[in-house]
Amino acid sequence: MxxxxxxxxxxxxxxxxxxxxxxxxxxxxxxxxxxxxxxxxxxxxxxxxxxxxxxxxxxxxxxxxxxxxxxxxxxxxxxxxxxxxxxLDIEEAVLVYQLQNLRFGATPQQLDTAIRLNIPHKAFNAPFNNAAGQPVDIDKVAPDIIESYTWLYRNYSGLKGSQSLEQVKASPHYQNFVAKMRYLYEAIGDSFDHAVAYPWVTYHFAGMTEAQVRSLTADTVAWQLGQPIEKVRWTSPAALPGRAGVVSVNWKNGLRxxxxxxxxxxxxxxxxxxxxxxxxxxxxxxxxxxxxxxxxxxxxxxxxxxxxxxxxxxxxxxxxxxxxxxxxxxxxxxxxxxxxxxxxxxxxxxxxxxxxxxxxxxxxxxxxxxxxxxxxxxxxxxxxxxxxxxxxxxxxxxxxxxxxxxxxxxxxxxxxxxxxxxxxxxxxxxx
Known part of the structure; x- marks a missing residue:
C-alpha cells in the first residue's frame, strides 16, 4: 500500500x-x-x-x-x-540580508573583535580550502574582511561615508566583504563545535538595538518570501585575494x-x-x-x-x-x-x-x-x-x-x- x-x-x-x-x-x-x-x-x-x-x-x-x-x-x-x-533558517537569512544591504552598527574594530571571538587558531576543514587548494584559518580571512569593511565603513553613506549602496557595490571591497563573511560563517559551522559556531553569527548585531534588529528581521522576511528556493553561490573577487585567497560559499535561499x-x-x-x-x-x-x-x-x-x-x-x-x-x-x-x-x-x-x-x-x-x-x-x-x-x-x-x-x-x-x-x-x- x-x-x-x-x-x-x-x-x-x-x-x-x-x-x-x-x-x-x-x-x-x-x-x-x-x-x-x-x-x-x-x-x-x-x-x-x-x-x-x-x-x-x-x-x-x-x-x-x-x-x-x-x-x-x-x-x-x-x-x-x-x-x-x-x-530554512531565519538567522542565516538575516545575515545574508544584512551583508547585502550593509546593515551593521559595529565599527571596524568592533567587528574585528566579533568575528574572531572564541574561534580556534587552526585551519578550517578541507572543504573550505581556498580556490588554490590552500588551507584557510581565522588569522587569514579576518584581516581580509576587516580591510574591506573598513573601506565600506568609510565610504558607504549608511555608515560613515557619502556614497550610495549602489556606488559601493561597484567596488571589489563590497563583494570581498560579503563573500568572505558568508564563507566564514559556513567554515566555522563545519569546522568547530556548535558552542563556537552558534553564537558567532549573533555577534554581528553588535552596536544595534532590539528595535533595529527587529526591523532588520522584518525587512529580511519580506525579501526572502519573494526569493526563489535555490542554492546560491558567492565567490570573493580575484582582484582582492588578500591573505585568504579566493574563496567560495554555497547556501540555500528562499525562506518560507x-x-x-x-x-x-x-x-x-x-x-x-x-x-x-x-x-x-x-x-x-x-x-x-x-x-x-x-x-x-x-x-x-x-x-x-x-x-x-x-x-x-x-x-x-x-x-x-x-x-x-x-x-x-x-x-x-x-x-x-x-x-x-x-x-x-x-x-x-x-x-x-x-x-x-x-x-x-x-x-x-x-x-x-x-x-x-x-x-x-x-x-x-x-x-x-x-x-x-x-x-x-x-x-x-x-x-x-x-x-x-x-x-x-x-x-x-x-x-x-x-x-x-x-x-x-x-x-x-x-x-
Whole structure:
C-alpha cells in the first residue's frame, strides 16, 4: 500500500477509535477517559495524516475539556524555530540580508573583535580550502574582511561615508566583504563545535538595538518570501585575494512560512496550551518573526527563549554572550527549559517539535513529554535514531515520535514521513 494511502487509513482508524464510546477520548498518561475537547482539529494541510491525528488526540487529551485540565497549571509545548516552525533558517537569512544591504552598527574594530571571538587558531576543514587548494584559518580571512569593511565603513553613506549602496557595490571591497563573511560563517559551522559556531553569527548585531534588529528581521522576511528556493553561490573577487585567497560559499535561499505550523500554534493556544519557542537564533530575531501578526504565528514575544547577548544601559547590543545564560542548542535547550519553564510550571513540556541535533536533548529529557514532532531533514546522529523510532512506531496509537515529511524543492510539508532534498525528485524516510 502506498505511503499516503496507508497514512489516510491509519488516521481514519485512529479517528474512529477516538470517537468510540460517544464523546470520550483516551488520556495517554493515565488510560482514563477524557471528555473530547471542543477545540477544532488541525486543518488537513499537507500533514502526514497519522501525525495530524496523533497531535489532535494529544490536544484533546490535555487541552480544555479534558478532565485533568487546569487553567492555572496548563500544558505547554516547546517548538524549535528554524527548519521546524519555518522552512530554512531565519538567522542565516538575516545575515545574508544584512551583508547585502550593509546593515551593521559595529565599527571596524568592533567587528574585528566579533568575528574572531572564541574561534580556534587552526585551519578550517578541507572543504573550505581556498580556490588554490590552500588551507584557510581565522588569522587569514579576518584581516581580509576587516580591510574591506573598513573601506565600506568609510565610504558607504549608511555608515560613515557619502556614497550610495549602489556606488559601493561597484567596488571589489563590497563583494570581498560579503563573500568572505558568508564563507566564514559556513567554515566555522563545519569546522568547530556548535558552542563556537552558534553564537558567532549573533555577534554581528553588535552596536544595534532590539528595535533595529527587529526591523532588520522584518525587512529580511519580506525579501526572502519573494526569493526563489535555490542554492546560491558567492565567490570573493580575484582582484582582492588578500591573505585568504579566493574563496567560495554555497547556501540555500528562499525562506518560507509553514501554514501547518501556524495552524498548530493557533490550535494549541485555543485549547489552553501555553506555546513557547526555544531557538538557537538570536532572541530579537525570533521575537519579530514569531510574534509579528503579519507572519501568521502570533505567538507572544515574551514566549521566546533564544540566544542572548549582553546590552549596555541604553540597550545597545554588545558582542558578548549574556553572562549566566546557557546557549539554546543541544543540552543548553534542556537547561534553558528547566530554568525558565519547569521552574515556572512545575513540570516539563507535553509536546516538543524540532528538526536537528540541536533539538534532540529537549526531545528526550522530560518525562512529561507525550509527543515529539520531528521535521524530517534526513539527519543522522541521535536525531536520526529518533527518526528511526518514528518510522518503526508509525501507525501505533501510542507513538511518541512523529516524523513529518518535507519537500525542499517547494519549501512545504508533504503528506508522508519522507523528505525530498533540494534537487531530488523522490523522498526518503531516513538518511
Amino acid at each position: 502506498k505511503q499516503k494511502q496507508k497514512s489516510l487509513l491509519i488516521a481514519t482508524l485512529l479517528a474512529a477509535a477516538l470517537a468510540a464510546g460517544g464523546c470520550a477520548t483516551q488520556d495517554p498518561r493515565a488510560g482514563a477517559p477524557a471528555a473530547q475537547s471542543a477545540v477544532q482539529p488541525l486543518a488537513q494541510g499537507r500533514w502526514d495524516a497519522f501525525n495530524r491525528a496523533r497531535i489532535d488526540a494529544l490536544i484533546a487529551a490535555h487541552g480544555k475539556g479534558s478532565p485533568g485540565y487546569d487553567a492555572r497549571k496548563p500544558p505547554y509545548a516547546v517548538f524549535d524555530w528554524d527548519n521546524t516552525s519555518i522552512f 512560512l509553514v501554514p501547518e505550523m501556524q495552524d498548530l500554534y493557533a490550535r494549541m493556544r485555543a485549547a489552553g496550551f501555553d506555546v513557547w519557542v526555544c531557538s538557537a537564533s538570536f532572541v530579537d530575531v525570533v521575537k519579530e518573526i514569531s510574534s509579528n501578526p503579519a507572519y501568521g504565528y502570533n505567538n507572544p514575544a515574551d514566549r521566546v527563549l533564544a540566544m542572548e547577548l549582553e546590552r549596555d544601559a541604553q540597550g545597545v547590543i554588545q558582542p558578548e554572550f549574556r553572562r549566566g545564560y546557557a546557549q539554546t542548542q543541544g543540552k543548553g535547550k534542556t537547561q534553558t527549559i528547566e530554568r525558565f519553564l519547569v521552574s515556572r510550571y512545575g513540570y516539563g513540556p507535553v509536546f516538543v517539535a524540532g528538526d536537528s541535533e540541536g533539538d534532540q536533548n529537549m526531545m528526550q529529557d522530560f518525562a512529561d513529554t507525550r509527543a515529539v514532532l520531528i521535521v524530517n531533514r534526513l539527519r543522522a546522529s541521535d536525531i536520526g535514531k529518533l527518526s528511526g523510532v518514528a518510522v518503526q512506531t508509525y501507525g501505533k496509537a501510542d507513538a511518541k515520535y512523529l516524523l513529518q515529511g518535507r519537500d525542499d524543492n517547494a519549501g512545504v510539508f508533504v503528506a508522508s514521513q519522507a523528505h525530498t532534498p533540494l534537487g531530488a525528485k523522490e523522498g526518503k524516510l531516513l538518511k
